[in-house]
Amino acid sequence: EAGVVQSPRYKIIEKKQPVAFWCNPISGHNTLYWYLQNLGQGPELLIRYENEEAVDDSQLPKDRFSAERLKGVDSTLKIQPAELGDSAVYLCASNAGGTGELFFGEGSRLTVL
Amino acid sequence: AQTVTQSQPEMSVQEAETVTLSCTYDTSESDYYLFWYKQPPSRQMILVIRQEAYKQQNATENRFSVNFQKAAKSFSLKISDSQLGDAAMYFCAYSRNQGGKLIFGQGTELSVKP
Numbered sequence: 001e002a003g004v005v006q007s008p009r010y011k012i013i014e015k016k017q018p019v020a021f022w023c024n025p026i027s028g029h030n031t032l033y034w035y036l037q038n039l040g041q042g043p044e045l046l047i048r049y050e051n052e053e054a055v056d057d058s059q060l061p062k063d064r065f066s067a068e069r070l071k072g073v074d075s076t077l078k079i080q081p082a083e084l085g086d087s088a089v090y091l092c093a094s095n096a097g098g099t100g101e102l103f104f105g106e107g108s109r110l111t112v113l
Numbered sequence: 114a115q116t117v118t119q120s121q122p123e124m125s126v127q128e129a130e131t132v133t134l135s136c137t138y139d140t141s142e143s144d145y146y147l148f149w150y151k152q153p154p155s156r157q158m159i160l161v162i163r164q165e166a167y168k169q170q171n172a173t174e175n176r177f178s179v180n181f182q183k184a185a186k187s188f189s190l191k192i193s194d195s196q197l198g199d200a201a202m203y204f205c206a207y208s209r210n211q212g213g214k215l216i217f218g219q220g221t222e223l224s225v226k227p
Contacts, residue, residue, distance in 0.1 A: 003157070004157075033214065033215075040219075040220070041219055041220065042117075042204050042206075042217030042218050042219050042220050043158075043204075043215075043217050044217070045214045045215070045216075048213075048214055056214060091158070093158075095211075097211055100146045100148075100163065100208055100210075100211035100213075101148075101160045101163065102160075102215060104157045104158040104159070105157060106155075106156065106157045107157070
């Protein structure tokens with residue numbers, strides 16, 4: 001069974017440029033999460049989807065961040081424009097319910113210059 | 114608001130020895146879930162062990178076990194017979210319900226000396 005797939009793994013951009021990250025969760029997992037992980041810290045939730053509905057986006061900086069999960073499967077997280085402080089790892093995870101275990105992708109590491 | 118605290122930024126253990134990582138949390142809920150996740154360098158985070166708050170028995174998974182003290186809101190991870198592959202960042206996490214968001218601690222970086 002394929003795990004959570006994220007792309008790109010690494011991205012370097014100039015500040016004020018846009019960037020997008022893509023995530024494909026494990027097949028059949030209805031819940032999808034985007035987490036932000038700063039260097040040396042624990043992940044923090046940005047947004048959680050139940051199918052195509054964003055059920056928790058209270059921590060998403062909506063002035064520059066947006067996300068979508070149009071068909072309730074894969075998801076895209078966008079930043080426009082990027083700022084220096086956005087340099088971090090963006091983690092995607094999915095969950096099928098049941099045990100509550102989250103399955104994580106390898107993350108997308110963003111560097112903003 | 115729920116919080117998770119890991120007071121040990123770094124820990125070190127000799128191969129084959131035992132190490133305990135500490136975690137405390139704060140919640141007003143009576144039912145919840147606690148997790149330990151492992152994040153190797155540049156690799157994906159994986160679940161090590163989970164504990165349901167309503168279960169009094171401490172969870173165990175092979176060399177990994179927890180000491181869950183509900184009244185003290187403490188949830189420590191014990192790794193027995195440490196192996197070189199155990200070297201990683203370990204995160205303690207809390208969830209109010211299945212499928213809900215995980216709240217993570219700051220992490221403990223574990224190194225294993227040969």
